[in-house]
Amino acid sequence: MSSHHIVRDEQEPALLILDLMSGSENWFGELLEWAPTIMVASDQLEKVLSYGFKLDMVLCGEGEPEDLKQDLTHQAPLQFITATHNENRLSTALHYLVASGYNSVNIVSPFSSFRDTKLSDIENILTIVYYDGIYRWFRADGLFKKWVASGSEFVTSADIVCSANGNIKTCESDLGSSFQFKKEGWIEMSSSKPFWLGEKIIGP
DSSP states (O other), rough: OOOOOOOTTTOEEEEEEEEOOTTTGGGGGGGGTTTOOEEEEEGGGGHHHHOOOOOEEEEEEEHHHHHHHHHTGGGOOOOEEEEESOOOOOHHHHHHHHTOOOOEEESSSSSGTTTTTTOOOHHSSSEEEEEEEEEEEEEEEEEEEEEEEEOOOESSOOOOEEEEOOOEEEEEEEEEEEEEEESOEEOOOOOSSOOEEEEOOOOO
């Protein structure tokens, strides 16, 4: 993947890399199409830099910035966002993006790591989408409708009502209830409250 040197627009989703999993090269390119602002966790720098990315921000712990600045002079200009020992690094990153004027972010990380993280103050301001290598996770405000292709698959741990013009195969997994749609057409999922929904991005 090539580096990018394009002027960014805060209206485009920022890209926050907390865990760049193996196999990411199979789907990661679509997240770079609009040359997003890239923020990466310090423990992921070696992996990310091996792809030749131009970074914009590094999310690090206390005491790290000075050590990293010397190693990353080739990435200048570069901002260092520091999470204190009492702060969750995800919360630190998201609050920084909100304060900087962003209204959406794509996060590369296992969704299970943050599924129970309380971010209600942020979720109402910032549109958050997680990519965990298999599913694209997003928050539905009680109702989700979409035209899907045959074989599309979704998963959720929420208590939802699902309907579709065609047969649905339902099963249980560690992530919750899985719905596979055997025919193309409109689907609808609803719940009495907002819920997280994962759409499979790689097969089978």
